Amino acid sequence: MLERVSLGSSMVGSSDNTWRRHAFAVMVTLVSIVAWLAYRRGLTGVFLFDDFANLPNLGAYGPVDNWTVFLRYITSGNADPTGRPLALLSFLVDAHNWPADPYPFKRSNVLLHLLNGALLAVLLRRLGLFTGRMSGLRNDVAAVLGAAMWLLHPLLVSTTLYVVQREAMLPTTFTLLGLIALCRARVLAAQGRMSGVRLGAIAIPVCAAFAIAGKANGILLPLLAWLMDAVLLAPAQPIAEPRVRRAFAWMRTLVLVLPSVAVLAWLLQQGIGFALHGIPSYRPWTLGERLLTEARVVCSYLAQLWLPHPYSAGVFNDAFTASKGVLSPPSTLAAIALLMLLFASAIALKRRAPALAFAILFYFAAQLLESTVIPLELYYEHRNYLPAMFMFWPLALWLMGDGHVVAVRRVLAIALPLALAAMTYLNADLWGNAQEQAVLWAQKNPDSPRAQAYAAQAERARGRPDLAVTRLRRTRVPAEDDLQIALNLIGAECEMGRAEPADIARADAALRTARITGQLGYTWFSDAIARIAKGTPCAGLDAAAVSRLLDAAAANPNSQDSAGRRQDNLSLRGSLALAARDADAALAYFNEALAARPRFEVELQQAAQCGIAGFPRQGLAHLDFSAHISPAPVAGWSMQRLHEWLLEREGYWPAEIAHLRASLEQDAAAAGNP
Numbered sequence: 001m002l003e004r005v006s007l008g009s010s011m012v013g014s015s016d017n018t019w020r021r022h023a024f025a026v027m028v029t030l031v032s033i034v035a036w037l038a039y040r041r042g043l044t045g046v047f048l049f050d051d052f053a054n055l056p057n058l059g060a061y062g063p064v065d066n067w068t069v070f071l072r073y074i075t076s077g078n079a080d081p082t083g084r085p086l087a088l089l090s091f092l093v094d095a096h097n098w099p100a101d102p103y104p105f106k107r108s109n110v111l112l113h114l115l116n117g118a119l120l121a122v123l124l125r126r127l128g129l130f131t132g133r134m135s136g137l138r139n140d141v142a143a144v145l146g147a148a149m150w151l152l153h154p155l156l157v158s159t160t161l162y163v164v165q166r167e168a169m170l171p172t173t174f175t176l177l178g179l180i181a182l183c184r185a186r187v188l189a190a191q192g193r194m195s196g197v198r199l200g201a202i203a204i205p206v207c208a209a210f211a212i213a214g215k216a217n218g219i220l221l222p223l224l225a226w227l228m229d230a231v232l233l234a235p236a237q238p239i240a241e242p243r244v245r246r247a248f249a250w251m252r253t254l255v256l257v258l259p260s261v262a263v264l265a266w267l268l269q270q271g272i273g274f275a276l277h278g279i280p281s282y283r284p285w286t287l288g289e290r291l292l293t294e295a296r297v298v299c300s301y302l303a304q305l306w307l308p309h310p311y312s313a314g315v316f317n318d319a320f321t322a323s324k325g326v327l328s329p330p331s332t333l334a335a336i337a338l339l340m341l342l343f344a345s346a347i348a349l350k351r352r353a354p355a356l357a358f359a360i361l362f363y364f365a366a367q368l369l370e371s372t373v374i375p376l377e378l379y380y381e382h383r384n385y386l387p388a389m390f391m392f393w394p395l396a397l398w399l400m401g402d403g404h405v406v407a408v409r410r411v412l413a414i415a416l417p418l419a420l421a422a423m424t425y426l427n428a429d430l431w432g433n434a435q436e437q438a439v440l441w442a443q444k445n446p447d448s449p450r451a452q453a454y455a456a457q458a459e460r461a462r463g464r465p466d467l468a469v470t471r472l473r474r475t476r477v478p479a480e481d482d483l484q485i486a487l488n489l490i491g492a493e494c495e496m497g498r499a500e501p502a503d504i505a506r507a508d509a510a511l512r513t514a515r516i517t518g519q520l521g522y523t524w525f526s527d528a529i530a531r532i533a534k535g536t537p538c539a540g541l542d543a544a545a546v547s548r549l550l551d552a553a554a555a556n557p558n559s560q561d562s563a564g565r566r567q568d569n570l571s572l573r574g575s576l577a578l579a580a581r582d583a584d585a586a587l588a589y590f591n592e593a594l595a596a597r598p599r600f601e602v603e604l605q606q607a608a609q610c611g612i613a614g615f616p617r618q619g620l621a622h623l624d625f626s627a628h629i630s631p632a633p634v635a636g637w638s639m640q641r642l643h644e645w646l647l648e649r650e651g652y653w654p655a656e657i658a659h660l661r662a663s664l665e666q667d668a669a670a671a672g673n674p
Contacts, residue, residue: 008400020137027144032114035151038421039110040326042161042428044438047102049315050164054079055105059098068650079167079215083347083639086213087167112169113160117151120175124393127228128182130236131355133397142400145394145413152420153392155304157427159315159382170214178207182225186233189248192241201251208259216368222259227365229256231350231358236445271373281558284321284514287373292664293325294371295335297379302363304381305388310426311440316454317379319447339364341629355397359390364529406457429471434458442471449475453484456492465495482506483514488522493532494538504545509550521553525572528636533579533613547645550576563597570596571606585617591625597610598631600653604660611660614669 010614032516047055054077058064061072073092077083090112094104124143129135134142150156160164181203202223205629211218229252239245274287285293297320301408324330346360366387370376399413435458452475456468472489475482486507490597493499509567511521528546531537550573559565574589590606603626610619634641 020140023137024121024125024140024144027141028118028147031121031144034120034148034417034421035044035114035117035424036110037422038152039113039157039160039428041425042157042163042431043103043106043110045102045106045161045545047105048162049545051162054164055091055100055379057088058095060099063097064092070228071646072643074184075584075639075646078640081636081638082213083643084167084213085171085639086210086216087215090166090376098162105166106161106386109160109163109166109169110584110637112166112173113151113156116133116169116176117147119173119180120150120389121147123176123180123183124390124396126180127232127355127393128397129433130183130232131397132236133355136617138400141413141482142396144392145350145395145399146390146418147485148417148451149392149396149420152417152424153305153312153388153671154379154386154420154423155266155312155425157383157424157431158312158387161428161431162315164384165382165385167215168217168385169385169475170384171211171218171221172389174207174211174214174218175386178211179225179228179298180219181207182229186229186237186239186248189244190237190241192239192244192434194244194247196487197244197251201255201546204255217366219263220369222256222265223368224362226252226256226260227361228358231361232354234392235351235354258352267373267619274373274375284379284515289324290375290378291372292326292336293320294334294380295339296323296329296332298367298371299335300363300379301381301384305384305391308420308423311430311444312381312450313444314437314441315381315447316451317377318450319369319445320379321576322378339385353394354409355390356394359394362390363387377578380551435462446475449482449484449497455490456488460492465492468492469496483510483521486510487521490538490541491524491527498526498540498619499538499540499545501540504549506541508552511549512555514556522568522572526575529572529575529579538669542609546576547573567593567596567602569593571602574606575609578609578615583613583618585611585673586610586613586615587618587621592621594622594626594629598626600631600657604656606663607660611664611667612672615665616671620661621662623657623664624641626657 057073057076060076061069064070064073068093074085074088075083077085077088090108091105094108121144123139124146128139128143133139134250134662159168182200185196185200185203188199190196204222208221211221237247265418271287276478279285279287279290283290321329323329326333326336342360343364346357350357364387367383368383370380395416396413399409399416401409426639430440438455438458442451445451456471459465459467459471463553469492470488472485472492475485486503487510489503490499490507493503514521525546528538528541532546533544537543550569553559554566554569556565559569570589574586574593577583577589578585587610590610594603603623607619607622607626610616610622
């Protein structure tokens with residue numbers, strides 16, 4: 001075994017090796033073609049949800065066609081301390097401005113998925129030699145088969161065709177590259193070559209840095225590499241030469257072990273902090289309830305991975321019920337027991353079935369950041385993209401092995417990938433049809449306000465607000481939890497001619513209690529106020545009704561502690577005052593809004609609103625008021641702070657303010673009111 005792996009080839013002649021490499025490349029190419037065909041119909045889909053929270057940065061400072069705008073764009077991310085610049089950079093492959101066509105973005109996601117599948121096949125081919133299960137062409141086929149079942153799995157469609165989830169795919173790319181490099185490093189070190197130590201010392205940190213630049217969970221690469229080395233590489237490939245062995249051990253400690261311990265310690269510290277001080281108020285569960293729930297969530301993931309079906313619940317997970325105790329619901333205890341059994345089995349099988357043990361332990365390790373103590377939303381399918389990479393490799397090894405029912409195994413080796421490809425084709429086809437997608441997701445998520453609201457929006461988009469009203473009125477969601485339902489219902493009613501008083505009262509109740517209002521509420525109010533400003537208000541939703549709803553939102557205890565929500569509310573009141581042609585009241589609200597949370601972009605937007613509404617004098621007064629307020633700098637190190645520094649160094653905001661001031665002064669002079 002040692003000789004076979006250290007030579008980097010099986011014990012055959014060079015001509016056979018060349019033939020096998022070509023055969024391996026052909027198999028990977030054929031699987032990639034099948035995957036492309038399975039995904040192709042999904043490329044005609046639309047942007048969704050979080051896409052609109054991330055991709056508009058492409059046009060935030062104008063087209064990204066010069067270095068100045070490029071630097072502003074690449075530092076504009078606010079997700080994670082890093083801002084995920086690698087993901088932002090990758091979006092420039094598809095567009096340099098916003099709005100943009102979703103097709104190139106989805107095409108790039110699919111191509112990246114194919115690349116990850118090819119890299120996984122390469123990694124599994126190398127790892128197959130370390131397990132000692134088989135060699136030669138059968139090992140190559142098992143590697144391609146294991147990668148194909150991951151690549152073609154329908155559960156990954158909601159990652160691959162959801163543009164913003166490129167942020168989950170890119171860390172996977174660099175994790176695979178890091179693991180491939182570690183395999184090579186171990187082989188070189190076993191041959192007594194110090195280049196193996198150097199390769200590991202450079203490749204893992206570099207790949208981890210790129211992975212983290214895609215998304216924070218790239219920080220798990222050292223832990224995942226340590227796990228792979230401990231379970232698969234070290235037992236099969238000991239390092240005999242003392243000097244190289246010591247150097248490799250030091251490299252392993254510094255590059256793999258210590259960063260892993262640091263991540264685990266940070267997670268422990270976060271967990272203790274949330275346990276002592278509580279989690280954010282917008283989460284309707286405690287840390288303990290989250291941990292109990294995640295046992296059920298992970299079991300649900302595993303069930304979907306091993307019992308695949310064409311259509312999943314998609315991106316709507318807000319109706320997943322949190323566990324209130326070990327027996328509430330009873331499935332919580334069963335889920336905990338199952339996960340403990342899987343973990344114990346992996347430890348017990350580490351020597352007899354290393355591939356199976358590694359697949360289980362890798363899955364659990366890769367879920368540590370998103371499925372434990374960090375108070376993220378409970379459930380998202382894309383959290384399986386990286387953890388499930390090795391899930392089907394043990395099955396592939398068994399299918400290509402000797403023993404009983406060999407013929408059945410070989411038939412399954414062909415049938416399983418094709419069945420997965422067929423299911424992925426059906427799911428991708430759904431992702432390519434926004435109308436059908438919305439309706440099916442609503443059927444699969446009857447208790448999800450997001451799913452019902454999205455389906456209603458799709459019905460309104462095709463000119464059927466009556467269907468949207470019917471759908472939203474029959475939802476089973478309690479009034480205090482249905483802000484999305486309530487606001488979308490009024491919107492649909494307005495398209496039919498009148499908002500009903502009972503539904504406005506329902507929106508009032510929802511605004512007073514909703515845990516999260518955010519952009520949804522702001523956008524809805526902005527649209528309602530815009531109709532009033534145009535002189536075409538919705539019957540039943542006049543300025544007085546909108547004002548009362550703003551009062552309800554301001555009374556929400558979950559908003560009172562948020563400077564951002566207070567600013568939104570006051571800014572909307574200013575917009576409503578402008579719609580009523582009360583410019584002085586608007587100025588007072590805008591000044592108060594800016595004082596709640598000083599931000600240059602808010603100052604400019606509010607002053608510009610005054611000018612557009614025909615009140616340039618009030619716009620100038622707002623700029624004068626703003627001159628006495630300085631935005632607080634971003635605390636700590638982050639990409640946001642770098643972005644602020646960059647704009648400050650360029651004098652970006654003073655230039656924008658000066659430009660707006662000149663425009664307002666010109667308008668005021670033209671109106672005879674300088």
